[in-house]
Amino acid sequence: MSMPLHLSISEQLRRQIIGGEYQPGEQLPSEAQLVERFGASRTTIRQAIANLISQGLAASHQGKGVFVTEQRKVTYSLSSPMVFLEADMAQQGISFVAKRLEAGLVDVPEASQHLFSTPQVFWQKKLLEINGAPGALDLTYLPPEFGEFFSDHSTHQMTFPVLEQHGISIERIEAVLECTYADPEESVYLEVPLGHPLIVYRHTAFTTENRPVAYGETISRGDRFCYSLEIRRGA
Amino acid sequence: MSMPLHLSISEQLRRQIIGGEYQPGEQLPSEAQLVERFGASRTTIRQAIANLISQGLAASHQGKGVFVTEQRKVTYSLSSPMVFLEADMAQQGISFVAKRLEAGLVDVPEASQHLFSTPQVFWQKKLLEINGAPGALDLTYLPPEFGEFFSDHSTHQMTFPVLEQHGISIERIEAVLECTYADPEESVYLEVPLGHPLIVYRHTAFTTENRPVAYGETISRGDRFCYSLEIRRGA
DNA sequence: CAGTGGTCTAGACCACTTG
DNA sequence: AAGTGGTCTAGACCACTGC
Known part of the structure; x- marks a missing residue:
């Protein structure tokens, strides 16, 4: 041998x-x-x-x-008609808590520079805990005037429902899914070793008028999450 | 320190x-x-x-x-209107070759037992080479009567275009995207170390009559591929 | 051939968890 | 205190690459 x-x-x-x-x-x-x-x-x-x-x-x-290790994974559903991540969790009977880690005005990140007209944007970093264990980091970038929607009373809520409550309707999302590796910061928050596989959902949300209103990244533990979707021919 | x-x-x-x-x-x-x-x-x-x-x-x-390592990734597009993986590659100006590794009748795999009525199905294992380097493994399971569509002359073609040529039209695809880790077999084919992160696209294709006609898995190197998609509200 | 990374050993000490 | 995994050392030999 x-x-x-x-x-x-x-x-x-x-x-x-x-x-x-x-x-x-x-x-x-x-x-x-x-x-x-x-x-x-x-x-x-x-x-x-x-x-x-x-x-x-x-x-x-x-x-x-x-x-x-346990091999069961939680499924995020991206299928049409568009459902928001957080609503899905409840349907699966999974406890889902979002804790805000940081928030404030920051410079527009490179990856979304073409989306925003202002030099700075409102930014939120949240830790998503699934069944009590850290499962994902969520980064959201919004036009600065939306920052006030996310005062302390809504730190535990997700982004899209809050926008809808303020009359901003999401019509379309462009997204990319990819694998990355935990860097030192992510490995601390998600309680995984350095280099642990992560699955990243990077998205831009557009209103009915095709105006970009949100850019976000959901960085999940690759061993605990997967994404489901449905593709139709005509659409 | x-x-x-x-x-x-x-x-x-x-x-x-x-x-x-x-x-x-x-x-x-x-x-x-x-x-x-x-x-x-x-x-x-x-x-x-x-x-x-x-x-x-x-x-x-x-x-x-x-x-x-180089950090550029090739993007598979899953957006609506539905485009097939292989057609996308050409659009990105990427050389794309599928080599058949194995094919034949096999027992229905556990993950797709509810989809097929026959005890055995036609199975193909292909290695996808992108710009000359191994990038993904593709496993396809089809009803046994479709096996004849994939004789030697089409070993280098992808699955869906061949089905379309024979009048079988795909209307809808249910899919899941997840991270896995290279096992010893995958690590040999994809030329990556054991445990290397992989991104798996697992799908079931349905015809207009909502009949399942294909189950497949595309297992790609997580460091070289990502998936893009578009989600619309109404659909 | 020299230089590279890959495998393997034996042993020491440290940090954390449990009873 | 005993048992677990984590860090670190010094040294030997092997396998592959390129000149």
């Missing part, structure tokens, strides 16, 4: 996890136990565990152990 | 990369050089490099070195 030892070990453990021998949430044997079981050095065992973690099969917690 | 040494080193290198001091495609200093520059052991230097790789900032190649 020309396979490196650490890979051979992680593959054996992988088969046991996929085969259900180690259940989701269950603790794997400790490093010391694996050293004995496979007769390899601790470094090699740790490399094997790192392989499992990078494949999303396990997660380690200092002082506690390494545990098989 | 209470930050681990390997993190402190990778953060310094990260700032240099983001600041443009090391350009995309450029080679980073060798491990030996970094050992000298930071006065750390080779293990710690390798850990720092691993941090950069996990953040998608660098990629290593045995015998050659570690290189700063």
Whole structure:
């Protein structure tokens, strides 16, 4: 077998996890136990565990152990007729809390410079907690005059419903979905290791008059979220 | 500074990369050089490099070195009016080749058991090469009677145009987008390390009579692809 | 051949969690 | 205090690349 030892070990453990021998949430044997079981050095065992973690099969917690990860994901629905993210969560029976981390006027970010006519925009950073655990970061950029809609009483609300309450109707959204990797800041907020896969939903919302009214990014843990959508031919 | 040494080193290198001091495609200093520059052991230097790789900032190649990664992504468009993936690529001026890896009759996969009435379905596995480099794996499951549409002359064509040529019109697609991690098989085909982030487009296509005619998965390198879409209110 | 990254070992010490 | 994972070292050997 020309396979490196650490890979051979992680593959054996992988088969046991996929085969259900180690259940989701269950603790794997400790490093010391694996050293004995496979007769390899601790470094090699740790490399094997790192392989499992990078494949999303396990997660380690200092002082506690390494545990098989749960694989269930929460689905954001983007289908037409357009539904807003937050309304969806309730339908799935999932507790959903948005906590405002920061807010204020900032310079227009590069990615949305063509959308705003003012040099500064109102900006909000929110942490979305799903079933009590941090799941996503949400960044919103709005024309400065909309800032007053988001005073303290609405810090826990999402963006689109608040706009609708003030008579601003969203007609169309242009969006991009992509994978990124947790940078040091994101890894702290989302409680994931550096480089953990994230799924980013980047969108621009337009009114009926085709005027851009909001730019936003939802940065979610890639291991906990996915997006569903429906595409129709004619539209 | 209470930050681990390997993190402190990778953060310094990260700032240099983001600041443009090391350009995309450029080679980073060798491990030996970094050992000298930071006065750390080779293990710690390798850990720092691993941090950069996990953040998608660098990629290593045995015998050659570690290189700063290019960050440009190819966009799949899912917007309405519905366009097929392959037609999009041409519009972006990107060379796009699909190579058939395997094909034949297989048992209906679990994820699509409710879609097919036959116990077996026609299955194709294709490798999509973008600008000469492997970029995505495409798995397609079709009713067995459609298998004959995909004889040797069309191995390099995509699925939907072939169906249209045979008078089968796709009206609606239900899809899910999610992140996954490269398993050993995917890592070989896509030439990425184990655990590399992937973006998966999982879809079911329906005809005008609302009959499911195709189930498929497009598994793309998360560092090279993203999806764009448009959502309209009324639809 | 020299230079690069990849694998592996043995051992020390630290930080966190649990009883 | 005992057990867990996290950090770090020094050193050996291997595999691949390019001149």
